[in-house]
Amino acid sequence: MSLAPAPDTRRGSRPGPRPDARAPARGGRPSRAALALPALAAAAVGLALAELVYGPVHLSLARIWAVAQGQGDAAAEAILMRIRLPRLGLGIAAGAALALSGAALQGILRNPLADPGLIGVTGGAAAAAVTMIVLGGGVIAALPGFLVPWALPLAAFAGAAAVTAFVFAAARRGGATSVATLILAGVAVNAIAFAVIGALSFVSDDQQLRELTFWNLGGLGGAAPGPIGVAAAAAAAAGVGLMRLARGLDLMQLGERAAFHAGLDVERAKFAAAAWSALAVGAVTAAAGPIGFVGLVGPHLARLLVGPGHARLLPASALCGVALVLAADLAVRTAVPPAEPPIGLATSLIGGPFFLWLLLRRLRREGPDA
Template sequence: MTALAERPARTPPRAERARTRPGAAVLLGLGLAVLLAFGVLVSAANGAFAIAPGEILSSIGHRLWLGGEPVAGTGESVLWNIRFPRIVLGVLVGACLACAGALMQGMFGNPLAEPGVIGVSSGAAVGAVCAIAFGLTFAGNWTIPVCAFLAGLATVAIVYLLSRSGGRTEVVTLVLTGVAVNGLAGALIGVFIFYADNDEITAITFWQMGSLSQATWPKILAVAPLAALGLAAAPFFARRLDLLALGERPARHLGVDVERMRLQLIVIVALLTGAAVAVSGVIGFIGLVVPHLVRMVAGPGHRTLLPLSAAGGAAVIVWADLAARTVAAPAEVPLGILTALVGSPFFFWLLRRTRRRQGGWA
């Protein structure tokens, strides 16, 4: 995090200034599409109740009035009421987190940025933990997601207002304010846990680790409009983010209203991350790892980086959730633990690589 705050002028190295590689982008897009489709099929087939891939395709055809037969016995209910909701929610959550990460990295001009930098995840966690610890039920089963989403948006608003001065928002001030708010959020979560009973502590701990085990079609219908809005709005900023990579002053000379764009991007990132965290808990490193891997293959152009990151995030979450369900069956490993186990070593490697290419942070 300190690296983000101390980075000097935003002058990307020659590799980052390279133009997008269209051929690589097309191949990567096809590869991600195949990886995602195969992951959906494998995830739907595997679990405590095994379902043959052919039966899954037949059931899908039956639901779409294209022929085929439903899965025999309880398999149809398991497929459509348990596994497909979980898979679809994973696709939405992964796409939201990865796209938000790509936007954050473009806005800060730093590959080490991710949605948690401005406190969205920690703020949403405070809202959810507060609802659990105090037993709030004003919205029924929706109380925890509603509290998480509203708290995430409120946290972003606080961070933005505190970092704004003289009609402008400096990136360094925004990052440092986010660090302070993240620390305060962690302290508040600790206070709530201190006063919670054993059952509430179990629920809080599992929620903080991230999971898709509570996926239902109503939750998907609730988060899908927010995810669709954020994912649809993101590509409209692609050209301006490419210009911003040249530096704030050149971007302004080329007609980019940097301050206005930064505010709009913060709102979109808050929308995407808040919606994802509200239904899945805290799942880290997706917004950091996926956009950077896509950038390494397809280049830094945001016209391809944003949609490919969304597709990559969806594929990663689907496969990671499959591993979470099966690696320690019949127990389930929290999804956030698996992403952290893979993401943390990658973050260390990325930190050292970026520092070496920049010649140090000082």
């Protein structure tokens, strides 16, 4: 079974429909798409408020407002400023960055199964970050003070960028990118990354091992302000950079040859999309650990709401990613208080079955040779 999209030569024979290649319906779709972005923004704002209100200690909106005005009590101010606001900021950055990266990768590959985790980008970032945590103490100690917060994000970005370059080079054959080879290369990279993380966990001391155990499952608690700020900046930069590629991503849905004849520098667009994705995934992974399947589920939900046009799909994907991460974090924080299971468990429980459903749906639509 091949997961690759149909070659360009089959365009005249009307290949089976792909979720990211459908034209918007002429009936109710435009009105639904117009309402989707405000609705998603409202949902994200509501979940953000719920993140501030609910937890082991309940804070009413009145107490939160009092803190915002500088008139709150000391306990509420400490909870908000030291715990919940940093957690909320990291959740927003992680959800937006992962979903934007997923939408961009699905666009340049013309395949709805592409995801930063599935092709090994998240695994490469995680392995590099773990290497820096366990073995990079001397490097971090030798850095100037203003560079210390950047050490872990830069290591994670380097790992993500190296993996991105490798899997795209491995999948490149005859001027086209094989999605099946890309995913298989990602599987191999994930296996290597898992082995590296396991070996480093084995040689780490007790404090490092405890840190790695919780970090490797993904979570929003405990991150320092430096990595959170870097993750937020990387997510914002990736959002701006990918929005500038929206038209190119739309042209890519016609096939690389057609996009080239339409005036798109295909290789430059693919490099830019992959680089922005690696930057965003690396920074977020350094701060929150690997959080799986947000880059797969978020863009699909957005595509159902706003259609395949990337000018709307990218911001909608970011909002869906934010909503997914905040909802998952809220669920794990309120499920068994005061314990906080890692958020990666919740996203994997959602994303794993969703990926299987997408795969089966694709097989039913396009046949076993799709």
